[in-house]
Amino acid sequence: MTVETSVAARSRSHPVLNAAAVPLAIVALALTARLAAFDGHLWYDEIYGAVFSALGPVDMLVAILRFDLHPPLYYLQLGLWALPSGADPWLALNALAWSLAALAGLYLGALRVFGRDVAAGAAALFALMPMAIYEADQVRMYAFLMALAVAAWYGIERLADESGAAAWKRWAVLAGVAELAIAYTHATGMLMIPAFPAYLALRAWEAGPGRRGALLKRAVLLHAIIAVASLPALGNSMVRSVSHTSAPSASQVWSTLTQLVVGPPSWIAAALMALVLATLLGGAVADRRVRALTLAFVVLPPALLLAISHGFRPAWHIRALLFSEPLVALALAAAVVALAERMRAAAMVVAAVLAMGFGVQAAVQVARAGKSDDFPAAAAFLDSRREAGDAVIAPDTTVFWGLARQYLGPDWGSPLRVQASDPPERWADIRAKLGPEWWRRLGLEAEGDAAGPDGRRLLVGWGALPEATAAPRIWLAQVPPLEMEPLAKLGWRAVEEHDFKGLKLSLWRPAP
Numbered sequence: 335m336t337v338e339t340s341v342a343a344r345s346r347s348h349p350v351l352n353a354a355a356v357p358l359a360i361v362a363l364a365l366t367a368r369l370a371a372f373d374g375h376l377w378y379d380e381i382y383g384a385v386f387s388a389l390g391p392v393d394m395l396v397a398i399l400r401f402d403l404h405p406p407l408y409y410l411q412l413g414l415w416a417l418p419s420g421a422d423p424w425l426a427l428n429a430l431a432w433s434l435a436a437l438a439g440l441y442l443g444a445l446r447v448f449g450r451d452v453a454a455g456a457a458a459l460f461a462l463m464p465m466a467i468y469e470a471d472q473v474r475m476y477a478f479l480m481a482l483a484v485a486a487w488y489g490i491e492r493l494a495d496e497s498g499a500a501a502w503k504r505w506a507v508l509a510g511v512a513e514l515a516i517a518y519t520h521a522t523g524m525l526m527i528p529a530f531p532a533y534l535a536l537r538a539w540e541a542g543p544g545r546r547g548a549l550l551k552r553a554v555l556l557h558a559i560i561a562v563a564s565l566p567a568l569g570n571s572m573v574r575s576v577s578h579t580s581a582p583s584a585s586q587v588w589s590t591l592t593q594l595v596v597g598p599p600s601w602i603a604a605a606l607m608a609l610v611l612a613t614l615l616g617g618a619v620a621d622r623r624v625r626a627l628t629l630a631f632v633v634l635p636p637a638l639l640l641a642i643s644h645g646f647r648p649a650w651h652i653r654a655l656l657f658s659e660p661l662v663a664l665a666l667a668a669a670v671v672a673l674a675e676r677m678r679a680a681a682m683v684v685a686a687v688l689a690m691g692f693g694v695q696a697a698v699q700v701a702r703a704g705k706s707d708d709f710p711a712a713a714a715f716l717d718s719r720r721e722a723g724d725a726v727i728a729p730d731t732t733v734f735w736g737l738a739r740q741y742l743g744p745d746w747g748s749p750l751r752v753q754a755s756d757p758p759e760r761w762a763d764i765r766a767k768l769g770p771e772w773w774r775r776l777g778l779e780a781e782g783d784a785a786g787p788d789g790r791r792l793l794v795g796w797g798a799l800p801e802a803t804a805a806p807r808i809w810l811a812q813v814p815p816l817e818m819e820p821l822a823k824l825g826w827r828a829v830e831e832h833d834f835k836g837l838k839l840s841l842w843r844p845a846p
Contacts, residue, residue: 356450356454357441357453357454357457360437360441360454360457360458360461361434361437361438361461363458363461363462364433364434364437364457364460364461364462365434367461367462367467367696367699367700368430368433368434368467368470368471369430370700370703371467371468371470371471371699371700371703372426372430372470372471372703373426373471373703373704373705374422374423374426374471375422375705375708375709375710376422376425376426376473376705376707376709376736377705377706377707377835377836378706378707378732378733378736378813378837379472379474380425380426380472380473380474380705381709381732381735381736381739382401382402382409382732383408383409383412383425383473383474384420384422384425384473384735384739385397385735385739385749386398386402386409386412386413386749387409387412387413387415387416387420387425388416388420388744389413389748389749391410391413392777393748393750393777394406394409394410394413396750396776396777396778397748397749397750400749400750400761400778401731401749403521403570404475404519404520404521405517405518405519405520405521405523405567405570406518407515407518407519408474408475408478408519408520411428411478412425412428412473415428420744421744422710425473426471426472426473428473429469429470429471429472429473429474429476429477429478430470430471430477432477432478432480432481433466433469433470433477433480433481435481436460436466436477436480436481436483436484436660437457437460437461437660439481439484439485439488439660440453440456440457440460440484440660440663440664441453441454441456441457443484443487443488443491444456444457444664444667444668446488447488447491448623448664448668448671449671451667451671451674452664452667452668452671453667454667455666455667455668455670455671455685456660456663456664456666456667456668457663458667458689459663459666459667459688459692460659460660460663462692462693462695462696463595463596463597463659463663463692463696464593464596464597464598464695464696464698464699465593465594465597465652465656465659466480466659466660467696467699467700467703468699468703469656475519475520476653476656476657478519479516479519479520479523479526479656479657480656480657480659480660482512482513482515482516482519482657483512483516483526483657483658483660483661484660484661485508485509485511485512486508486509486512486513486516486530487530487533487631487661487664488508488509489505489506489507489508489509489510489512490505490509490530490533490534490537491537492505492508493505493506493509493534493552493556494534494537494538494541494549494552502552506552506556509530509556510556510559510560513527513530513557513560514560514563514564516657517560517564517567517568518564518567520653520654520657521570521571522571522649522651522653522654523564523567523571524564524567524568524571525571525635525638525639525642525649525654526635526654526657526658527557527560527564528634528638529630529631529634529635529658529661530557530630531553531556531557532629532630532634533626533627533630533631534549534552534553534556535549535550535553536625536626536629536630537549537626538550538553540622540623540625540626578651579643579648579649579650579651580643580648580650580651581643581644581648581650582640582643582650586650587636587640587650590636590650590651590652590655591607591636591655592604592607593652594652594655594656594658594659594662595607595610595662596610596691596692596695597695597696597698597699598695598698598699598702600698602691602694602695603695605691606688606691606692606695609684609687609688609691610666610688613666613669613670613673613684613688614628614632614665614666614669615628616669616673617665617666617668617669617670617672617673618669620669620672620673620675620676621668621669621672623668623672624665624668624669624672627661627664627665627668628665628669631658631661631662631664631665632658632661632662632665635654635655635657635658636655639651639654639655666688670684670685670688704835705835706835706836706837707736707813707834707835707836707837708834708835708837709736709737709739709740709834709837710740711834711835712737712740712811712832712834712837712839713737713740713741714740715832715834715839716737716741716809716839717741719809719841720790720809721807722789723805723806723807724805724806724807724808724809725791725793725801725802725803725804725805725807725808725809726741726791726792726793726808726809726811727792727793727794727798727799727802727808727809727810727811728792728793728794728810728811728812729754729794729795729796729810729812729817729820730812730813731749731753731754731794731795733811733812733813733837734754734792734793734794734795734811735749736837737792737811738752738785738786738792741786741790741792742785742786742790742792746785746786746792747785750777750778750780751780751781751782752780752781752782752783752784752785752794753780753783753794753795754783754794754795754796754797754798755780755783755795755797755798756795756796756797757795765778783795783797783798784798784801796820799820799821799824803824803826806843806844807841807842807843808821808826808841808842808843809839809840809841809842810828810838810839810840810841810842811837811838811839812837812838812840813836813837813838814836814838816838821842825844825845826842826843826844826845827842827843827844827845828840828841828842829841829842829843
């Protein structure tokens with residue numbers, strides 16, 4: 335028996351292992367990339383999830399309403415995840431788990447709908463996509479949104495394929511629950527949902543006259559229910575805007591979409607993005623299913639954000655597009671396979687270049703990995719340098735939370751009980767309208783603006799300056815943009831400045 339026939343015989347004798355080899359290799363690839371980029375400490379934006387997840391469900395909902403702009407679903411699931419431990423690395427593993435869930439769902443869903451080649455290609459692309467790698471250790475909702483998007487897409491696919499009433503309704507429940515979960519996870523979730531009815535409508539159009547009417551009725555019925563059930567989330571989005579949004583120029587649109595799909599900007603990224611777009615265009619011309627995927631999940635989400643940004647209010651931000659990441663990978667893989675049916679040699683070259691390009695971009699992302707705002711290092715430094723009588727003040731609430739978790743420990747207190755005495759003007763107005771009694775009943779009344787025992791006391795907000803300036807020295811904790819004027823106006827001057835990956839600790843003394 336030759337080596338070749340021996341290998342073939344072993345493959346036939348172990349069909350399950352043979353079928354599992356490719357998906358297991360892709361999981362290993364994804365896990366390797368994500369663990370290589372894994373950074374267990376939490377930066378500024380992640381502190382919200384860490385603090386909220388330590389609260390009970392009622393206090394969590396009140397704290398989210400008071401301090402954050404997003405709906406609560408992501409934080410509620412993170413609270414369950416945090417039951418065994420609130421340690422930073424454990425919390426970051428939540429995102430890794432959801433990223434792998436999105437990968438598994440993408441592979442299995444594509445295997446059922448498109449076959450093994452598309453499933454393997456989509457999963458491999460998603461495993462290497464730099465933004466998917468980046469979000470896989472972020473205590474933020476974006477890996478969760480990617481998993482929900484895969485579930486919603488698969489539900490739409492199955493309800494479009496089913497003819498029996500009971501069967502399609504079962505898949506409609508999956509799609510509806512996943513889409514509602516998206517709406518109740520992110521402040522721009524309502525802008526993510528239209529991609530799914532659009533995909534179903536495109537599937538209906540491609541189905542031909544015989545089934546078109548039935549599928550359109552399903553789309554209208556399902557999404558009418560979703561629209562009504564999402565009204566509270568819509569109200570939240572109308573009242574509370576996401577920060578750092580813009581009405582983008584053409585160059586900003588290109589930059590955002592390049593970063594979304596192929597990662598860190600470079601000439602390689604630009605060339606790779608051009609190839610991605612050409613492949614999607616060719617696939618859309620060649621295959622109606624690729625056309626539906628591309629229009630619904632690649633074209634519509636940024637087009638909708640662009641229209642709203644220039645016609646209503648700024649809404650453009652890469653985070654509002656991250657949900658589509660696995661479905662962009664699916665569309666691209668399906669496009670390559672569709673092209674291979676017409677021009678196999680050219681498609682194989684495209685596939686090889688895409689694999690190399692995404693591999694390079696993934697390596698660049700891993701090399702650049704690392705989070706800003708090193709709260710553990712800042713807390714350790716403060717612990718070693720603080721002298722008896724020193725005051726420590728963080729004017730920004732989130733910086734205060736991050737420092738308190740590391741300096742005082744996970745049981746430092748509650749964000750509802752310890753608040754700055756000088757809240758933002760909007761919340762000061764709300765408090766005045768509610769009155770002190772309702773403010774207290776709603777659980778919004780603070781007990782003070784300091785946490786920790788004497789000798790380790792931390793102050794929050796500039797309203798705590800009278801207590802801070804009674805000390806001989808003040809440690810000021812901030813992230814950019816730095817605000818020094820309140821202390822400088824009182825005759826204090828900075829004598830030391832220390833940087834912890836963007837988190838600044840400065841020591842102040844009264845001017846002589």
